[in-house]
Structures are given as structure tokens and as C-alpha cells.
Amino acid sequence: MVASILCLSKVDKRAKGTPLLSILQSPHSVTLSKQISPQFNAVQQFYDAVTTWKFDVLESLFSEDYVSRILPASANVPPKNKTEGIQHAKEVGDSMGYAPLKVR
Numbered sequence: 001m002v003a004s005i006l007c008l009s010k011v012d013k014r015a016k017g018t019p020l021l022s023i024l025q026s027p028h029s030v031t032l033s034k035q036i037s038p039q040f041n042a043v044q045q046f047y048d049a050v051t052t053w054k055f056d057v058l059e060s061l062f063s064e065d066y067v068s069r070i071l072p073a074s075a076n077v078p079p080k081n082k083t084e085g086i087q088h089a090k091e092v093g094d095s096m097g098y099a100p101l102k103v104r
Helices: 038-052 055-061 082-095
Strands: 002-008 021-029
Touching: 038 055, 055 082
Parallel strands: none
Antiparallel strands: 002 021
């Protein structure tokens, strides 16, 4: 498999129409693992839990020292611990009628 790398290229001021975006082909082959990493598995579980309101899964993914912070800090919303964060997520889900979410 040949890797394609998307990158921004410098504009050549002498040549009009030089693209800002170019795709480079790497001569090196890339081997992708067929085994799913624990980190990727956790991300998939988090995505599924957030988009389908599975609070028990969210709770199992968060460590006991989990802290949720709302940005910007100027909003002056205090940080939430794991219990408060899950409770807040349940309140948001309830206010939205637990409609399935789509993340783009």
C-alpha cells in the first residue's frame, strides 16, 4: 500500500495558479494492523455511548479522577467530577428527548 500525505504546499508567486493543496505519494509502504488497539477501541466505545446516550458505558470509560471543564473559562462554569458529569449528560439527554446524535 502506498501512503498518500495531504499537505499544504508553498505558493510559487512566479507561477499563477499553483495549488495550495497537493497530495504527495510516499515511496515507502505502510502496513496497517488488523488488530484494534485498546485506545481506538475506547474511542469507538465513547463515540457509540455519546451518540446513543449509553451513560453506563460512559461511566465505565471515565476514571475516578475524571474532571469535565466547560470552555471558555470566562463562562465561569465550575468543573464537574465523574458523578456530576454523568448527571449533567443525563440532563442534556433528557432535555433532548434522547434523540440519536450524529457527529460529523
